[in-house]
Amino acid sequence: MERLLITGAAGQLGRVMRTKLAGLADTVRLADRAGLGTPADHEELVQCDLADAQAVNAMVAGCDGIVHLGGASTEGPFEGIVRGNISGLYNLFEAARANGRPRIVFASSNHTIDCYPQAERLGPDVPFRPDGLYAVSKCFGEALARMYFEKFGQETALVRIGSCTPEPxxxxxxxxxxxxxxFASLIEAVFRVPVLGCPVIWGASANDAGWWDNTHLGWLGWKPRDNAEHFRAGVAEAVPQPGSDKSIARFQGGAYVDNPIFKE
Structure with a gap:
């Protein structure tokens, strides 16, 4: 690619992908509401509020691909979720439609299905079972992406990210x-494959204890290499095993299922 856009580039995951995706395009355009420091030679920095449609259009213009990590990233007051994840996402897709439909990696979330029991293995077509307003916004995002694909041919990878951290x-x-x-290798695969469509992709490594089935993605050519099992002994030593009656041991969302809805 000539120019890759990474939104939410000042966030925890955005900072990591800023480094790991540096070689994916001649120029990497980094965008966030917050400051982004000093650009490297191959970088462009853009401060942008996703709720500002004109600013979002300018941010997307000239880009061949988008990794969308921006918006609200946790449960919070609904006004902020709407601004970043509903109005802001609509602005992003409208900007993409107006600027040649660059392929998008959309950071969806496991929160869209968090109320399923841990004993159940999930494929890509299960109904949503969200655990909060943030999760509902990600369900909206997946539906919006699907509509833009069906009506306009906008290709988007709907990546339901699990726990993207240095280690479990x-x-x-x-x-x-x-x-x-x-995650970085998944993004590379999404931009490498000739035809993408609008697939649901479970954002998880090759974990022995995994709950999510990605066997529908053989055509994508992505094979995660890491496995959380290598950390099991350390987790067991550091963290007590939760009781079977606790949400963290019952639901795929764990304790997130118990989180209150913000009212203010």
Whole structure:
């Protein structure tokens, strides 16, 4: 690619992908509401609020691909979720449609299905079972992406990210962990494949204890290499095994299922 856009580039995951995806395009355009420091020679920095449609259009213009990590990343007051994940996402897709439909990696979330029991293995077509307003916004995002694909041919990878951290730190994450390296290689595969469509992709590494089935993705050519099982002994030593009656041991969303809805 000539120019790759990474939104949410000042966030935890955005900072990691800023480095790991540096070789994916001649120029990497990094965007966020927050400051992004000093650009490297191959970087362009853009400050942009996703709720500002004109600014989003300018941010997307000239880009061949988009890794969309921006918007609200956790449960919070609904106004902020709407601004970043509903109005902001609509602005992003409209900007993509107006600027040649660059392929998009959309950071969806396991929160869209968090109320399923841990004993159930999920394929890509299961109904949503969201655990909060943030999760509902990601369900909206997947539906919006699907509509833009059906009506306009906008290709988008709907990546339901599990726990994308340096390593798993609790028992639930032994099933949901996605290593930084596996996420980066997934993004590379999404931009490499000749035809993408609008697939649901479970964002998890090759975990022995995984709950999510990606066997429908053989055509994508992505094979995660990391496995949370290598961390099991350390997790067991550091974190007590939760009781079977606790949400963290019952639901795929763990304790997130118990989170309150923000009212203010």
């Amino acid at each position: 730190t609790n028992h639930r994450m032994l099933s949901t962990w996605l290593s930084h390296e596996d």
